[in-house]
Structure formats: structure tokens, C-alpha cells
Amino acid sequence: MSFSALIANETKLQVYEMKQYWFETVSSLVMMCAVFAGLFYGVKSFTTPGDGATSLDGLVFGFLLWIFALSAYSSITKSLVEDNQKGFLEQLFLCPNGFTQLMLARSLVEMMWSVVFVTLIAYITMFVTNNWIDLNFFYFYLLMFISSLSLVGLGFIVSGLALNFKKVGTIAALFNIAFMGLVAIDALPLNIFSLLPFTAGASLSRDILLQNEPLNMFHLAIVVTNSVVYLVVGIFVFKHLVKRAKRLNLLGQY
Amino acid sequence: MLSVNQLSKSYGDQQALQDVSFELAAGERVALLGANGSGKTTTINSICRLLEWQQGNILFEQQDITKSTDYMRHIGAVLGGCRNVNWRLTASQNAEYFARLHGTSKKQAFKTITRLEEQLGLAQYAKKEVGKLSTGNKQKAALLSALAHQPKLLLLDEPTLGLDIQTVDELQKIIIEQSNELNQAFLITSHDMAFIEKICTRVIVLNKGKVIYSGDIKALKEQLxxxxxxxxxxxxxxxxxxxxxxxxxxxxxxxxxxxxxxxxxxxxxxxxxxxxxxxxxxxxxxxxxxxxxxxxxxxxxxxxxxxxxx
Structure with a gap:
């Protein structure tokens, strides 16, 4: 089966699930908007009229980055933990393309859905808060896709741990919070924080989209390298952990 | 078609499989019998490549399954109990997903699923998610998903667990039809000897990871x-x-x-x-x-x- 067919199959699976559980789909969207509105008015009450607009733009933007980062990271971990609990994870290991390729396809599909959801949330939250930021969504998503690959790599590592140790809820929760920091850290120009996943991508997109700075090719190279390294290392570690799980017969023992 | 050769697997000091060898031909229905902990599931999981073994090899159509990229397309499995499908989807949605995952064309998958859904008596529950079905129908849904891509080899681990007599009868009928008409091979583990006796022509008995009997079911009965x-x-x-x-x-x-x-x-x-x-x-x-x-x-x-x- 070609990789594109794998993506099409995963997309269809998600459509089936979203349709079947439409209430869950809608309520999670409403929930996200509600959380954001709460955050927005919280920050607004602390800002002075002078720095208000900049802070609020940063908040809207940061929130969108966070949602995207979270969905990229959890695309694999959530799926793996849920499928494990639902009990058909072993069947996914029977996929002729291999489990890793299947998970990659799944995370790409998750990211595509994130594009749809983030755009929706962006417009809903900007409308609700009446804080319109001039966002070039094409650049935003392009940069997000490139930089999120590092989080997919991170997701692979945590998923590999989940296969072996089953309960990784604490790490997952920790990452959810850590991502708030990752999207806020200034990782450009090159500094120690550029080594963290996603940080360089978040900084570059802030520079280009919020500060209207021109694209710096060196900075882009940092983002691409960061993503490629995390993804490759993530897949390598994941495959090693899958091998361990198979050796110790841990697959599906939930 | 399938050749398991001197397969050995241990967990620390505990020997799960010891030199397990047997063959399975196309269209054959073979039972893998044994008490709990005898190594049945370990054998099935090895054939599914869900675990790694220390010694021996498994060949499918003369090719080592660990080296064959095509192997997974030709196997289907219903593994332990009825937790084989996504309970949030309907039986046919599950079957479609897994059939496509194994490279079956949309048209072929639709044709096979429609036929099997009728045969399995699942057509009447077409709009119900698997999670809302009875245990028997959940097991049928798992079988539908395993059969949807028309694999050459089917591995069924305790397929009758929790099923009523009528459903077991239906299951027997489908397995026999599939293997006779499509030349599919079945390797079945079960505690239900009556079920095994009706559908299998050959049995392999495992005890503490060793094959203690392999042969005709009638010959086994004579030993009993x-x-x-x-x-x-x-x-x-x-x-x-x-x-x-x-x-x-x-x-x-x-x-x-x-x-x-x-x-x-x-x-x-x-x-x-x-x-x-x-x-x-x-x-x-x-x-x-x-x-x-x-x-x-x-x-x-x-x-x-x-x-x-x-």
C-alpha cells in the first residue's frame, strides 16, 4: 500500500470517528475556545492599555502554536495509548507497511485536522475577543508542519515508552505543560534553547508572522535540522523500544 | 504454506516454547491445543510477528517471515478474546479500514465485506458500533475484519471464548466454507474440543512449550x-x-x-x-x-x- 493510500485510509478512519462521535468533536472545539477566552480575558485584566495589543497578539499567536504543538505531539501517543486501551493495537502491528509508517501517516493526518481546527479556533477566538491579528495562515502552517516534525519524533519516543511501561500519563501531562514554555522560549538566533524541540520553529514563526521580519535562511536551516534530528532519533528509539516490547512479549498487555 | 521450524522462546528461566515444529498447508484447518500456559498464544503471536523468538524460524511460502515484506498482506488474525477491532466503529467500517490497510482495493473490499456480513449475520447490525454489540457479534466483527482482505492464512486464538452454541455453529460453518472455497488455511487455538473436532482435520498438542502430539484428530482420539x-x-x-x-x-x-x-x-x-x-x-x-x-x-x-x- 502506498503511503498516500495509507494517509487516505487514516483520514477516512478519523472522519468515521468524528461523525460517529460528533458531539465529542464539537464539544472539544467549544472547550478549546472557552479555555482560550478565559486566558484572554485573564491576561487582558493584567495588561496596561499601552502594552495591551502586543501582549494580546502574542497570546492569540502563542495559543495557536500551543494547540498545534500539542496535536503534533499527541497524534502518536494518544493514538497508541487509546488503541492499546481499546485493545486492537496488535492488529495495527499486522499492517504490511509496518507500524512506524502507519503511525507517521496517522500523525500527518492528525496535523491536517489540526490545520482545520486551529483555523476554526483562530477565527472563533479572534471574533469572540475582537482581537484580530493579521496572520498569514499559509506561512504559519508551512512553518508549523516543518517544526512539528520534532514533536512527532518526541511522540514516537514517549509512545515507545508507553508500549513497554504502559502508564506514561505523568510524562504526557508534563509535556502538555512544557509545551507552553516551548512555544514561548526565544530560541533564535542560535542559542542553547534552539536544541529543544519545536522552540526554533515557534520563534521563527513569531519573527516572521508577528514581527513581520523577512525569512532568515539560516534560521530556517536551524528549524529544519532540529526537526529532522528529533524525528530520526525518535523513530530510531521507537523501533528499538518496539523490538524490546516484542522480545519481552509486552505488546497488548494492558 | 507455513512451516514453523524448531521455534524456541524463553522469558528468563521460563521456557515458553521448546523446539516447536509443524507445517500447515493451504486449505488446511489445524488446531493448536494445550492447557493455559502451554505456549499456544506465544506460537500464534510469533507467527504474527508480535514477538521475537530466540531460535528457529518460520517460513511462509518458503520465505522467512522476518525477511518477507509481503508476508503481512497474507495473514489475518483474531487474537485473544474479542478485543480486535475499534469499538467506536461499526463492524463494516472496521473491516473496510483493515482491508484497505492490507492493500485490498476499495471495490474488492466492499464486495467481500458485503458477502461476509451477510454470511456472519452482521448485516442487521450495520449501523451499530461494535461496542454496542453482544460478545458473539463482537467476535464475528473481529472475524469479519480478519477475513476482509481475504488472507491466505488465518490465525484464530480462542475464537469461541464467550460464544453461545448457535454462534459457535455459525462460526464453524464459515470457517469450513472459507477454507474449502478459498483454500484459506486456518490455525486455531481453542479449549473447546467439540468445536475443534468438528472443523479441524489435524491437531497439534502443546504442553509446557513442547509439541507432545501432532497428527490426525482421529488418531489422537484413539490415544485418549x-x-x-x-x-x-x-x-x-x-x-x-x-x-x-x-x-x-x-x-x-x-x-x-x-x-x-x-x-x-x-x-x-x-x-x-x-x-x-x-x-x-x-x-x-x-x-x-x-x-x-x-x-x-x-x-x-x-x-x-x-x-x-x-
Missing amino acids: YHFEMRLKLTPPDNTQIEGHLKELWPNHSHLSSEDEQIIVHYDSPEQAFATINWLAQQAIVPLDLTINPLSVETAYQTLLDQEVNA
């Missing part, structure tokens, strides 16, 4: 005992009879004791006469004496017990 005598005597008589019983059973028989009862498994009805006669001669009145024909299941268990005692 057919009757069971249970004797309960007062303590002095109990000791007295034990020595004599060994002499009294000249042929195929097996002695054991459980709950202060002496249990004798044997082949033919007339073998009991000698014991009854001996009891009469010794003027021993048993507290209890029962003679019953053995079910295939119990008889098969005695084969395992013998192996343990040996």
Missing part, C-alpha cells in the same frame, strides 16, 4: 481414554486397592487420586468388570462408585496429565 471410573473407599480399603489396581488393569489405563477418590481412565467398558469383581471378592463396599464415558475434552486433559506425570 474413553471411560472414567471413580471409586471412594474407606481409608484402609483405599490403601489396599491401590496395589491391586495396577495388576487389574492390564491394558490401556491410567490411575490417579483426587479428593480421596481413586480415578481410573480406561478404554473399553468391560475393563471395569475385573475391578468390580475384585471388590466383591474382597467384600469391600465402596462409599461411592461411578462409571462415566469421558468427554473428548476430559480425555484430552488426561493425555496432558499423563505427559506431566511422565
Whole structure:
């Protein structure tokens, strides 16, 4: 089966699930908007009229980055933990393309859905808060896709741990919070924080989209390298952990 | 088609499989029998490449399954219990997803799923998510997903677990039809001997990770005992009879004791006469004496017990 067919199959699976559980789909969207509105008015009450607009733009933007980062990271971990609990994870290991390729396809599909959801949330939250930021969504998503690959790599590592140790809820929760920091850290120009996943991508997109700075090719190279390294290392570690799980017969023992 | 050669797997000191070897031809229906912990599921999981073994190899159509990229397209499995499908989807949505995952075209998948859904009696539940179906229908949904890409080899781990008699009958019918018409091979693990007897032509019996029998199911039955005598005597008589019983059973028989009862498994009805006669001669009145024909299941268990005692 070609990789594109794998993506099409995963997309269809998600459509089936979203349709079947439409209430869950809608309520999670409403929930996200509600959380954001709460955050927005919280920050607004602390800002002075002078720095208000900049802070609020940063908040809207940061929130969108966070949602995207979270969905990229959890695309694999959530799926793996849920499928494990639902009990058909072993069947996914029977996929002729291999489990890793299947998970990659799944995370790409998750990211595509994130594009749809983030755009929706962006417009809903900007409308609700009446804080319109001039966002070039094409650049935003392009940069997000490139930089999120590092989080997919991170997701692979945590998923590999989940296969072996089953309960990784604490790490997952920790990452959810850590991502708030990752999207806020200034990782450009090159500094120690550029080594963290996603940080360089978040900084570059802030520079280009919020500060209207021109694209710096060196900075882009940092983002691409960061993503490629995390993804490759993530897949390598994941495959090693899958091998361990198979050796110790841990697959599906939930 | 499938050749398992001297497969060995251990977890630390515990040997899960020891030199397990057997073959499976296209269209054949073979049962993998054994008590809990005998290595049945480990064997199935190895064939599915869900675990790694230490020694031996598994060949599918002459190719090592660990090196074949095409292998996974040709196998389907219903693994332990009925947790094989996504419970949030309907049976046909699941089947479509898994069929496409195995590279079946949309058109072919639709055709096969429609036919199988009718055969399995799942068409009437077309709009129900698997999570809302009964245990039997969940198992059917798992079978539908495993069969949807028309694999050459089907591995079924305890497919009758929790199913009622009617559903087991339906399952039997489908397995026989599939293997006869499409030449699909089935490797089935089950505790349900009656089910196995009806559909399998050959059995492989595992005990503590070793193959203790491999062959025709009729030949296996011939090795099994057919009757069971249970004797309960007062303590002095109990000791007295034990020595004599060994002499009294000249042929195929097996002695054991459980709950202060002496249990004798044997082949033919007339073998009991000698014991009854001996009891009469010794003027021993048993507290209890029962003679019953053995079910295939119990008889098969005695084969395992013998192996343990040996």
C-alpha cells in the first residue's frame, strides 16, 4: 500500500470517528475556545492599555502554536495509548507497511485536522475577543508542519515508552505543560534553547508572522535540522523500544 | 504454506516454547491445543510477528517471515478474546479500514465485506458500533475484519471464548466454507474440543512449550481414554486397592487420586468388570462408585496429565 493510500485510509478512519462521535468533536472545539477566552480575558485584566495589543497578539499567536504543538505531539501517543486501551493495537502491528509508517501517516493526518481546527479556533477566538491579528495562515502552517516534525519524533519516543511501561500519563501531562514554555522560549538566533524541540520553529514563526521580519535562511536551516534530528532519533528509539516490547512479549498487555 | 521450524522462546528461566515444529498447508484447518500456559498464544503471536523468538524460524511460502515484506498482506488474525477491532466503529467500517490497510482495493473490499456480513449475520447490525454489540457479534466483527482482505492464512486464538452454541455453529460453518472455497488455511487455538473436532482435520498438542502430539484428530482420539471410573473407599480399603489396581488393569489405563477418590481412565467398558469383581471378592463396599464415558475434552486433559506425570 502506498503511503498516500495509507494517509487516505487514516483520514477516512478519523472522519468515521468524528461523525460517529460528533458531539465529542464539537464539544472539544467549544472547550478549546472557552479555555482560550478565559486566558484572554485573564491576561487582558493584567495588561496596561499601552502594552495591551502586543501582549494580546502574542497570546492569540502563542495559543495557536500551543494547540498545534500539542496535536503534533499527541497524534502518536494518544493514538497508541487509546488503541492499546481499546485493545486492537496488535492488529495495527499486522499492517504490511509496518507500524512506524502507519503511525507517521496517522500523525500527518492528525496535523491536517489540526490545520482545520486551529483555523476554526483562530477565527472563533479572534471574533469572540475582537482581537484580530493579521496572520498569514499559509506561512504559519508551512512553518508549523516543518517544526512539528520534532514533536512527532518526541511522540514516537514517549509512545515507545508507553508500549513497554504502559502508564506514561505523568510524562504526557508534563509535556502538555512544557509545551507552553516551548512555544514561548526565544530560541533564535542560535542559542542553547534552539536544541529543544519545536522552540526554533515557534520563534521563527513569531519573527516572521508577528514581527513581520523577512525569512532568515539560516534560521530556517536551524528549524529544519532540529526537526529532522528529533524525528530520526525518535523513530530510531521507537523501533528499538518496539523490538524490546516484542522480545519481552509486552505488546497488548494492558 | 507455513512451516514453523524448531521455534524456541524463553522469558528468563521460563521456557515458553521448546523446539516447536509443524507445517500447515493451504486449505488446511489445524488446531493448536494445550492447557493455559502451554505456549499456544506465544506460537500464534510469533507467527504474527508480535514477538521475537530466540531460535528457529518460520517460513511462509518458503520465505522467512522476518525477511518477507509481503508476508503481512497474507495473514489475518483474531487474537485473544474479542478485543480486535475499534469499538467506536461499526463492524463494516472496521473491516473496510483493515482491508484497505492490507492493500485490498476499495471495490474488492466492499464486495467481500458485503458477502461476509451477510454470511456472519452482521448485516442487521450495520449501523451499530461494535461496542454496542453482544460478545458473539463482537467476535464475528473481529472475524469479519480478519477475513476482509481475504488472507491466505488465518490465525484464530480462542475464537469461541464467550460464544453461545448457535454462534459457535455459525462460526464453524464459515470457517469450513472459507477454507474449502478459498483454500484459506486456518490455525486455531481453542479449549473447546467439540468445536475443534468438528472443523479441524489435524491437531497439534502443546504442553509446557513442547509439541507432545501432532497428527490426525482421529488418531489422537484413539490415544485418549474413553471411560472414567471413580471409586471412594474407606481409608484402609483405599490403601489396599491401590496395589491391586495396577495388576487389574492390564491394558490401556491410567490411575490417579483426587479428593480421596481413586480415578481410573480406561478404554473399553468391560475393563471395569475385573475391578468390580475384585471388590466383591474382597467384600469391600465402596462409599461411592461411578462409571462415566469421558468427554473428548476430559480425555484430552488426561493425555496432558499423563505427559506431566511422565
